[in-house]
Amino acid sequence: MGPALKLVAQRLALGVLLLFLVSILIFVGTLILPGDVAQSILGQSATPEALANLREELGLNEPALTRYFDWLGGVLTGDLGTALTNGMDIAEALGTRLGNTLFLAFWAAVISVPLAIFLGLLAVRYRDRWPDKLISAVTLSTISIPEFLIGYVLMYFVGVKLGWAPTVSTIYDSMSLGEKLNAIALPVAVLTLVVLAHMMRMTRAAILNVMQSAYVETAELKGLTMFKIIWRHAFPNSIAPVVNVVMLNLAYLVVGVVVVEVVFTYPGMGQYLVDHVSKRDLPVVQACGLIFAAVYIGLNMLADIISILSNPRLRHPK
Amino acid sequence: MTDRKDQLDYLKVRAAMGRMSRREFFGRTAALGLTAGMANMLLADAVQAAGPQNGGTIKVGVNGSGSADSLDPALSANQGQTLVTRMWGEPLLELAVGNTIEPVLAESYSSSPDAKVWTFKIRSGVTFSNGKTMTADDVLATMERHSGDETKSGALGIMRGIASMKVEGDSFIIELEQPNADLPYLMTDYHLLIQPNGGNDDPTAAVGTGPYVLKSAEPGVRFVFEKNESYWRDGGNAGTIELIVINDDTARVAALQSGQVDIINRVPPRTASLVDRAPNITVHKASGPGHYVFIAHRDTDPFSDNDVMLALKWGMNRQEMVDKILFGYGSVGNDTPINASYPLFTEMPQREYDPEKAAHHWKKSGRTDPVLLRTSDNSFPSAPDAAALFQQSLAQAGIPLEVKREPNDGYWSEVWNKQPFCTSYWSGRPVQDQMYSTAYLSTADWNDTRFKNEKFDQLLIAARAELDEAKRKQMYADMGMILHNEGGLICPMFNDFLDASTDRVAGWGESAGFGLMNYYAPIKMWVAA
Numbered sequence: 065m066g067p068a069l070k071l072v073a074q075r076l077a078l079g080v081l082l083l084f085l086v087s088i089l090i091f092v093g094t095l096i097l098p099g100d101v102a103q104s105i106l107g108q109s110a111t112p113e114a115l116a117n118l119r120e121e122l123g124l125n126e127p128a129l130t131r132y133f134d135w136l137g138g139v140l141t142g143d144l145g146t147a148l149t150n151g152m153d154i155a156e157a158l159g160t161r162l163g164n165t166l167f168l169a170f171w172a173a174v175i176s177v178p179l180a181i182f183l184g185l186l187a188v189r190y191r192d193r194w195p196d197k198l199i200s201a202v203t204l205s206t207i208s209i210p211e212f213l214i215g216y217v218l219m220y221f222v223g224v225k226l227g228w229a230p231t232v233s234t235i236y237d238s239m240s241l242g243e244k245l246n247a248i249a250l251p252v253a254v255l256t257l258v259v260l261a262h263m264m265r266m267t268r269a270a271i272l273n274v275m276q277s278a279y280v281e282t283a284e285l286k287g288l289t290m291f292k293i294i295w296r297h298a299f300p301n302s303i304a305p306v307v308n309v310v311m312l313n314l315a316y317l318v319v320g321v322v323v324v325e326v327v328f329t330y331p332g333m334g335q336y337l338v339d340h341v342s343k344r345d346l347p348v349v350q351a352c353g354l355i356f357a358a359v360y361i362g363l364n365m366l367a368d369i370i371s372i373l374s375n376p377r378l379r380h381p382k
Numbered sequence: 383m384t385d386r387k388d389q390l391d392y393l394k395v396r397a398a399m400g401r402m403s404r405r406e407f408f409g410r411t412a413a414l415g416l417t418a419g420m421a422n423m424l425l426a427d428a429v430q431a432a433g434p435q436n437g438g439t440i441k442v443g444v445n446g447s448g449s450a451d452s453l454d455p456a457l458s459a460n461q462g463q464t465l466v467t468r469m470w471g472e473p474l475l476e477l478a479v480g481n482t483i484e485p486v487l488a489e490s491y492s493s494s495p496d497a498k499v500w501t502f503k504i505r506s507g508v509t510f511s512n513g514k515t516m517t518a519d520d521v522l523a524t525m526e527r528h529s530g531d532e533t534k535s536g537a538l539g540i541m542r543g544i545a546s547m548k549v550e551g552d553s554f555i556i557e558l559e560q561p562n563a564d565l566p567y568l569m570t571d572y573h574l575l576i577q578p579n580g581g582n583d584d585p586t587a588a589v590g591t592g593p594y595v596l597k598s599a600e601p602g603v604r605f606v607f608e609k610n611e612s613y614w615r616d617g618g619n620a621g622t623i624e625l626i627v628i629n630d631d632t633a634r635v636a637a638l639q640s641g642q643v644d645i646i647n648r649v650p651p652r653t654a655s656l657v658d659r660a661p662n663i664t665v666h667k668a669s670g671p672g673h674y675v676f677i678a679h680r681d682t683d684p685f686s687d688n689d690v691m692l693a694l695k696w697g698m699n700r701q702e703m704v705d706k707i708l709f710g711y712g713s714v715g716n717d718t719p720i721n722a723s724y725p726l727f728t729e730m731p732q733r734e735y736d737p738e739k740a741a742h743h744w745k746k747s748g749r750t751d752p753v754l755l756r757t758s759d760n761s762f763p764s765a766p767d768a769a770a771l772f773q774q775s776l777a778q779a780g781i782p783l784e785v786k787r788e789p790n791d792g793y794w795s796e797v798w799n800k801q802p803f804c805t806s807y808w809s810g811r812p813v814q815d816q817m818y819s820t821a822y823l824s825t826a827d828w829n830d831t832r833f834k835n836e837k838f839d840q841l842l843i844a845a846r847a848e849l850d851e852a853k854r855k856q857m858y859a860d861m862g863m864i865l866h867n868e869g870g871l872i873c874p875m876f877n878d879f880l881d882a883s884t885d886r887v888a889g890w891g892e893s894a895g896f897g898l899m900n901y902y903a904p905i906k907m908w909v910a911a
Contacts, residue, residue, distance in 0.1 A: 114538055
């Protein structure tokens with residue numbers, strides 16, 4: 065396992081370096097946003113005195129470089145600072161929001177990943193026959209429709225007309241797990257529909273690719289059933305590409321759900337970020353950006369590591 | 383016939399008391415030959431007549447609130463914050479129907495003959511929700527926190543004219559630098575809620591004298607309030623009030639339709655008539671002082687030429703704006719910021735769309751270059767559409783208008799009050815003096831039309847000291863005419879407040895001020911069934 069461990073360590077180091085570069089990018093990006101924080105907080109009703117007072121209090125008069133290193137130092141010690149707008153501790157507020165986002169992402173993943181892989185296997189089994197075509201047609205159409213539209217359509221028919229699920233997904237601590245799951249039923253459905261096609265198509269393609277190989281033909285000639293061939297021989301050999309696309313979609317479930325969160329008023333990171341961007345609350349925007357980047361880099365790294373470990377050739381390089 | 387009426391009355395009472403379900407009520411009345419629409423009206427009447435019911439939970443879906451919001455009333459800047467602070471806090475005075483003043487924490491008030499010294503007698507026997515008794519000293523501390531150079535309060539503009547404040551016994555006394563007959567109206571400002579020791583100890587503690595106490599707060603997500611059992615007067619019907627932040631329009635309306643919330647604010651005008659068609663939902667329309675405007679800087683070319691201004695004003699099709707931008711939920715403006723919602727309003731001749739007059743003034747100005755108008759979606763809803771309509775109505779008069787769309791981000795800091803011609807929004811103020819002082823006095827911070835008129839300024843200052851109402855009214859009418867003819871303000875429309883509620887709650891009534899019954903709807907309404 066020596067060389068594999070080295071590879072993993074390399075990946076980790078690269079990830080940390082990447083995160084550091086991203087932190088610079090985020091900081092610079094937030095600096096060039098148009099408008100002024102104090103003005104955005106006070107809105108149209110700001111008086112010049114109130115603006116000057118607020119600017120002074122927020123430390124906006126300090127040079128940017130000083131602010132960057134203050135911020136980086138804080139982040140490294142786990143202190144994300146306080147929100148400019150409402151003075152709340154960011155780490156605390158973000159903790160709840162991140163928890164909520166992960167909760168939604170977790171349940172969406174629990175449903176969509178096995179479903180996508182199963183549908184992928186099914187499509188391979190009935191390749192070019194009607195089940196394959198039906199699965200492709202349905203999943204491709206749901207991925208092609210913008211997610212907010214799927215959200216509204218489900219909201220109208222399932223929520224308002226049929227009354228099966230709540231249209232507002234606000235969740236809070238005093239809810240039981242059952243109540244929470246009921247509340248997030250619609251967003252989970254939307255997310256599942258959105259990520260399904262990508263993973264399903266990749267599973268199908270990767271397995272079909274393997275199915276061309278000689279050893280599958282051998283297995284077939286041995287008299288194994290189709291499903292057994294797929295499950296025992298084809299699937300293990302196509303794990304690497306599948307894991308990659310699964311991880312990409314998991315990352316999407318965490319960092320890309322902004323629209324779904326806003327539509328269903330789900331109290332996750334996305335909505336928190338949107339609220340604070342519009343108010344120019346830079347520390348919060350930076351913290352969110354960093355966490356999103358960390359999740360994205362982390363999951364991609366995980367995908368790399370899994371594909372390394374699942375591939376004997378990478379595990380034991382010559 | 384009497385028989386049927388008796389039966390109907392009986393059913394109405396049973397349904398209103400909640401002893402009969404809606405469905406049952408509809409079934410039984412149908413048996414008596416009533417249509418569903420008639421039955422619905424009957425039920426609504428009965429529920430209203432049965433009077434307030436105590437207990438239950440009212441859920442409100444609120445637009446205009448974010449996770450960045452503070453609980454400090456000084457920083458209230460959106461509808462969510464105002465709604466939240468209304469629950470637990472109260473002002474000295476409040477606006478009442480017909481633009482009158484209702485005493486709240488001040489029992490009564492009076493002024494010196496020159497309207498310079500105002501005395502507020504503070505109500506005794508009122509306690510804060512932390513058990514402390516409210517005194518005149520708390521009032522003084524509150525007002526001091528909202529004034530002074532250090533404050534970030536949104537009420538600073540109001541407090542600036544105050545020379546000194548003091549407490550004498552149970553009276554709180556304000557001495558003004560200049561006379562101001564409107565001071566009682568200014569004290570109804572939603573920032574000026576009385577807090578223990580003025581909120582200096584913890585401005586975000588949400589401790590006040592209001593009918594509800596804050597139980598849980600997640601800014602941008604949800605707020606829960608419970609009835610304040612030791613509230614000093616009758617008020618507050620529901621046992622629990624839950625505010626759920628739903629900023630997305632479609633989601634908010636869907637939540638109302640599916641019964642997840644009972645009241646929502648800001649029904650989108652585009653769909654309001656469709657929402658109202660649902661049998662269990664009522665859309666409430668209330669006219670207010672808010673107006674959508676096109677503002678030009680009078681000190682900048684070409685708007686310094688009054689012929690250009692008049693050409694643009696005559697070239698505005700106001701009725702079309704109300705019909706197409708507000709979908710009929712509003713009223714036409716008349717190039718002043720004042721409408722009938724103000725106490726001393728005088729009607730003026732209405733300026734109609736007249737392409738010939740517009741063309742005449744445009745020709746007189748001798749200009750041919752297109753006029754540049756800047757707009758963005760957040761200056762007011764559908765502002766870019768309104769700009770396009772304006773462009774077309776001007777084109778009929780041969781006046782070229784170029785529309786430049788600006789990003790929403792930074793519109794209020796980069797475009798509004800900076801660029802010479804843009805679209806904007808004013809939420810209005812309770813009295814004319816305040817509206818004019820905020821944006822039309824030569825020296826005003828937000829003189830967003832760079833309107834500088836000596837006569838107008840003189841009238842404005844003189845009106846403040848005038849306690850004779852008839853004379854004051856005439857002064858405001860004169861000022862309105864000056865602005866109408868010479869101002870940089872093109873005001874095509876006043877927008878209505880559009881809120882909606884389901885028939886699970888009742889008690890919607892007339893109000894003054896802002897939407898949602900001046901934000902008192904959750905407090906004043908009750909659970910009907």
